[in-house]
Amino acid sequence: MEYRRRLIDQELDELFAELPAVALDGAKGVGKTATASARAASVVQLDLAAQRVAVVADPRSVLVRPRPLLIDEWQHVPEVWDVVRHAVDADRSGGQFLFTGSATPGEGATAHSGAGRIVRLRMRPMTLSERGIVEPAVSLGELLTGRRGAVAGETSLRLVDYVDAIVASGLPGLQGLSKRARRTSLDSYITNIVDRDIPEQGVAVRRPDVLTDWLRAYAAATASTASYTEILDAATAGVRDKPDRGTTTSYRDTLARIWVLDPVPAWTASGSPLKRLQQMPKHHLMDPALAARLLGLTAESLLDGEGRPLGPQEGTMLGSLFESLATLCVRVTAQAAEAGVRHLRTRNGDHEVDLIVVRPDGRVLAVEVKLAAAVSDTDVRHLRWLRDSIGDRLLDAVVLNTGPTAYRRPDGIAVIPLGLLGA
Known part of the structure; x- marks a missing residue:
């Protein structure tokens, strides 16, 4: 299959020629190896036993390979991290080493963070534009300049197309598959998380059904700030022999370490007049298709209004999953623009903004996500409140x-169809 360039390729174009070592982090299947391999002169695959044995015996043996060298799934032999760190100390030339990893090794697995030697970039599933679904017309990078210029563009994408994109997944290997093959692949992905990926991190899964139910409850909490106690209670409803808090905390932390959980942290609003902001993260799995599959939701059932979110929030799972799709697209484009993504919610819940894109200087772009083709004054009330604050x-x-047209309202707030948002 021909390699399709991703937004992270633009980052690598800018960075790798000057930086000696770059690590791509992300869940299995997001395309790290394909992206890194396109730039590598040689590859060592540490998820393959034959290659891993040799590197375990002598981690410095990787240095004899031609460069740029890709060390794939480096977390299987974390000693190579320090080997490369020391090699970079001796030679700071750009474009030497690429790492890919589907997990963050546990505490103490590496002797040094690599700060100043190895730069880490997060890789997520494909955005709508990366999948080739639509050509973007509005730049998030331009929105982050604060110039508030005109926005324009038209798209033929409608609600049904966004629903198809939710269940289709942004994993590169699933693109173009039939619905049946895609569902089977997602089921296998979930099974592998429980049966292989978590045990590989040294965590015993004594009751796979309980872990799967916890993942299902987490999926139902998509785009919410439900407490982990609420998620656990939903996962174990009717179960007498509930797992203890330590067990579920271990599961949660490991799922985050293998990048399956991808929560959006709360915005602390440091240096602003805002007070009493909620600190709970907003929950997301790394791909909304994974959440839909865990909940047994198809494009047809989502359009029929099936599925209820966990907690008191109104609406159906379609609204939550559309926000998760939008969050994925915003996070990937924000990273390309050197910005972070947070969310805002006051403690009493009277104000919330779905996404806060934060520049390094602390100034922000506020983003609301609406599962609607038209936007009313009521839909922008929280954005107006934040602007006043x-x-x-x-x-x-x-x-x-989900509308057809990008434009600015008379109050200056931009309305942008999700499909038209690009870097």
Whole structure:
């Protein structure tokens, strides 16, 4: 299959020629190896036993290979991290080493963080534009300049297309598969998480059904700030012999370490007049298709309104999963623009903004996600409140929706169909 360039390729174009070592982190299947291999002169695959045995015996043996060298699934032999760190100390030339990893090794697995020697980039599933579904017309990078210029563009994408994108998955290997093959692949992905990936991290899964139910409950909490106690209670409803808190915490931490959980942290609003903000993360799995599959939801059932989110929030799972798709697209484009992504919710819940894109200087772009083709004054009330609260610190305000046209409202808030958002 011909390699399709990703937004992270733009980052690597800018960085790798100058930096001696770059690590791509992300869940299995997001395309790390394919992206890194396109730039490598040689590859050592540490998930293959034959190659791993040799490197375990002598980690420095990787240094004899031609460069750029890709060390794939490096977490299987974490000693290579320090080997490369020392090699970079001796030679700071750019473009020497690439790492890919589907897990963060546990505490103490590496002798040094690699700070100053090895740069880490997060890789996520494909955005709508990366899948070739639509050509973007509005740049998130431009929105982050704060110039608040005109936005324009038209798309033929409608609600049914976004629903298809939710269940289709952004994993490269699933693109173009039939619905049956895609469902089977996602089921296998979930089974492998429980049966292989978590045990590989040294965590015993004594009751796979309980872990699967916890994942299912987490999927139902998509785009919410439900407490982990609420998630556990939903996962073990009717179960007498409930797992203890330590067990489920271990599962949760390991799922995060293998990048399956991808929560959006709360915005702390440091240096702003905002007070009493909630600190709970907003829950997301790394791919909304995984959440839909865990909940047994298809494109047809989502359009029929089936599925209820965990907790008191209104609406159906379609709204939550559309927000998760939008969050994926915003996170990938924000990273390309050197920005982070958070969410905002006051402690009493009277104000919330779905996504806060934060520049390094602390100024922000506020993003609301609406499962609607039209946007009303009611839909932008929280954006107006934030603008009144933080003034010039707000670079711009945006509503991502399912409509056909990008435009600015009379109040200056941009309305952008999700499919038209690009880097």
